[in-house]
Amino acid sequence: MDVGETTRTALGRLEDELARRAGAPVLLERPAKAEHGDYATNVALRLAGAQQRPPLEIASELAGAAAALPAVERAETAPPGFVNLWLAPAWYGEALGELLAAGPGYGGGSATAPERVQVEMVSANPTGPITVASARNGAYGDSVARLLAFAGNDVEREYYYNDAGTQMERFRVSVEAARRGEPPPEDGYAGDYIQDLAALEGDPVPPMLRRIEESLERFRIHFDSWALQSELASHLPELLDDLDTYERDGALWVRSSAYGDEKDRVLVRSPERGGQPTYEAADIIYLRNKLERGFDRAIYILGADHHGVRGWYAVIARMLGYDPERVEVILYQLVHLTRGSDVVKMSKRRGEVVTLDEFVDEVGVDAARWHLVDRGPDRSIDVDVDLAQERSRKNPVYYVQYVHARTAGIFREAGNAPMDAEPKHDLDTEERNLVKRLLEFPRLVTEATERRAPHLVTDFAIRVADDFHRFYHDRKRHQVVGSPQQPFRLALMKATRSVIARSLDLVGVEAPDRM
RNA sequence: GCGCCUGUAGCUCAGUGGACAGAGCGGCGGACUUCUAAUCCGCGGGUCGGAGGUUCGAAUCCUCCCAGGCGCACCA
Numbered sequence: 001m002d003v004g005e006t007t008r009t010a011l012g013r014l015e016d017e018l019a020r021r022a023g024a025p026v027l028l029e030r031p032a033k034a035e036h037g038d039y040a041t042n043v044a045l046r047l048a049g050a051q052q053r054p055p056l057e058i059a060s061e062l063a064g065a066a067a068a069l070p071a072v073e074r075a076e077t078a079p080p081g082f083v084n085l086w087l088a089p090a091w092y093g094e095a096l097g098e099l100l101a102a103g104p105g106y107g108g109g110s111a112t113a114p115e116r117v118q119v120e121m122v123s124a125n126p127t128g129p130i131t132v133a134s135a136r137n138g139a140y141g142d143s144v145a146r147l148l149a150f151a152g153n154d155v156e157r158e159y160y161y162n163d164a165g166t167q168m169e170r171f172r173v174s175v176e177a178a179r180r181g182e183p184p185p186e187d188g189y190a191g192d193y194i195q196d197l198a199a200l201e202g203d204p205v206p207p208m209l210r211r212i213e214e215s216l217e218r219f220r221i222h223f224d225s226w227a228l229q230s231e232l233a234s235h236l237p238e239l240l241d242d243l244d245t246y247e248r249d250g251a252l253w254v255r256s257s258a259y260g261d262e263k264d265r266v267l268v269r270s271p272e273r274g275g276q277p278t279y280e281a282a283d284i285i286y287l288r289n290k291l292e293r294g295f296d297r298a299i300y301i302l303g304a305d306h307h308g309v310r311g312w313y314a315v316i317a318r319m320l321g322y323d324p325e326r327v328e329v330i331l332y333q334l335v336h337l338t339r340g341s342d343v344v345k346m347s348k349r350r351g352e353v354v355t356l357d358e359f360v361d362e363v364g365v366d367a368a369r370w371h372l373v374d375r376g377p378d379r380s381i382d383v384d385v386d387l388a389q390e391r392s393r394k395n396p397v398y399y400v401q402y403v404h405a406r407t408a409g410i411f412r413e414a415g416n417a418p419m420d421a422e423p424k425h426d427l428d429t430e431e432r433n434l435v436k437r438l439l440e441f442p443r444l445v446t447e448a449t450e451r452r453a454p455h456l457v458t459d460f461a462i463r464v465a466d467d468f469h470r471f472y473h474d475r476k477r478h479q480v481v482g483s484p485q486q487p488f489r490l491a492l493m494k495a496t497r498s499v500i501a502r503s504l505d506l507v508g509v510e511a512p513d514r515m
Numbered sequence: 516g517c518g519c520c521u522g523u524a525g526c527u528c529a530g531u532g533g534a535c536a537g538a539g540c541g542g543c544g545g546a547c548u549u550c551u552a553a554u555c556c557g558c559g560g561g562u563c564g565g566a567g568g569u570u571c572g573a574a575u576c577c578u579c580c581c582a583g584g585c586g587c588a589c590c591a
Contacts, residue, residue: 029533031534032534032535032536032537033534033535036534040533040534042532042533042534045533045571045572048571049571055571078534079534080533080534080571080572081571082533082534125591162591165591166590166591167591249589250589251589253589262587265589266588266589267589268589269589270589272589273589274589276589278589278590278591279590279591303585304519304520304584304585304586305585305586306586307518307519307520307585307586308518308519308585308586308587310519331519331520333520333521333584333585334584334585336584374528374529375527375528375529376528376529378520378521379520379521379528380520380521380584380585382527394539394540394541394553395539395553396538396539396540398553399539399553399554401553402551402553402554405551405553406550406551406554407550409550409551410550411550412550413550414550451531455528455529456529459528459529459530459538462529462538462539463538466538469554469555470554470555470556472550472554472555473546473549473552473554473555473556474555475549475550479549479550480550481550482550493550514551515551515553
């Protein structure tokens with residue numbers, strides 16, 4: 001919807017033409033019903049109040065002006081004040097030609113002021129394998145990162161872990177116990193992976209981290225950097241000088257309530273509580289570290305159980321003198337494990353966890369990634385511990401991938417035959433619908449990026465697949481290779497394949513040439 | 516008690532101010548001498564949790580209520 005986008009697409013130019021005639025911005029929408037035209041605008045309804053005129057009168061004038069445009073084949077009004085437009089085949093050719101000219105970057109580059117962005121995600125302490133719960137964090141965070149990068153931002157992914165806390169101590173003690181052939185201590189960690197680590201020499205943390213990284217790489221998530229709390233902790237003394245702190249009850253507090261916090265926080269515990277820095281102290285060190293490294297924006301991907309810290313990060317930014325707008329906390333609801341219709345409590349000790357590797361072994365990377373991002377982040381996800389239902393071949397991911405396989409088949413058949421976006425025939429409903437769908441992509445991607453909502457992309461990909469499969473299936477009318485319409489239809493197929501491939505890539509799913 | 520999220524078709528969910536509310540799955544009935552039937556077509560299915568309000572227009576915005584999930588430590 002930015003100026004740059006509207007002026008460089010056929011749809012944007014048409015909107016600008018209409019806006020000039022209406023005297024107000026015009027947004028063309030695709031009506032739900034075919035009888036309401038290719039595109040429609042409600043601008044007359046919006047103007048009626050200010051102009052003190054009946055909406056249909058304004059609509060009628062605009063429809064008359066629109067009908068005179070070469071791109072417009074027919075313009076009608078409809079109560080209470082819509083203007084409905086039917087566009088000429090030449091306009092479709094122009095629009096499709098522009099889409100193809102944009103190449104692989106079609107739909108990208110929407111960031112008006114590109115930023116250096118860090119997305120911190122997963123960040124599970126390395127006390128065990130990555131679970132399917134953390135995998136949602138990764139699938140979601142990585143897709144957001146892909147969207148931001150496609151928009152033109154410089155994006156890095158970081159994994160943060162606490163290598164020195166009590167959780168890690170319990171983990172190390174559990175491995176030590178296993179090495180002596182003893183059971184894990186109270187509150188320790190059990191499981192086959194502990195035995196695997198016990199068979200190795202030395203600190204079990206590095207091999208555990210390698211295993212985590214392997215799981216995530218297999219899941220197509222690559223981390224540019226790994227941050228350790230122990231390396232950051234040494235910066236605490238210099239940090240304390242810059243903060244408004246005081247002592248009470250033997251502990252060191254920060255006056256965060258003066259920066260919008262609901263209460264002050266302890267940064268260093270009192271001696272009788274161990275005298276160690278708190279998690280909040282680590283938060284402050286880490287945020288400053290991120291921003292000092294030159295990131296314009298620091299994004300935290302956190303499960304909804306951490307929603308309480310959302311305001312805390314803004315408080316930290318203010319305490320350190322940074323613009324809180326540079327810090328962004330994105331929350332997603334949690335993954336619940338079910339068995340049939342029963343919710344089961346996740347518990348490592350009882351073995352009631354599903355690891356990412358198990359999930360991927362069962363359903364494959366593509367179905368797993370799709371399943372973990374195809375609904376809004378504000379909605380919780382159930383994963384059946386027996387995994388039978390996710391194994392289904394009815395998963396929409398295959399429906400979408402099939403578009404890519406079918407278009408690839410067409411090009412195997414067509415070879416290097418010439419293509420031409422300019423249609424030499426009158427376009428039928430399926431052809432028009434497919435072009436219009438593909439033209440939605442730039443705005444859809446822009447919205448998905450701004451809203452941090454990759455599920456809009458999977459939803460859109462299904463819509464593209466609907467339109468494509470409807471076109472493709474009727475071979476009598478829509479034969480591509482060898483038909484009189486071949487040059488145009490090859491152009492349409494190339495555009496379809498490109499949009500589907502990009503949509504799948506944005507959520508980390510492969511686009512196969514054969515299925 | 517305070518805060519955040521959710522409540523839409525039998526099930527899982529899209530839909531963040533527009534035209535009679537959509538899709539997938541499940542159910543029933545049809546379509547292959549194919550550029551891949553992992554596809555397509557048809558039929559059934561909904562007081563959009565409830566009540567008010569704002570608006571020409573509300574699933575969408577506001578207020579209250581109900582139900583479910585999660586969070587409110589000198590825990591990590």
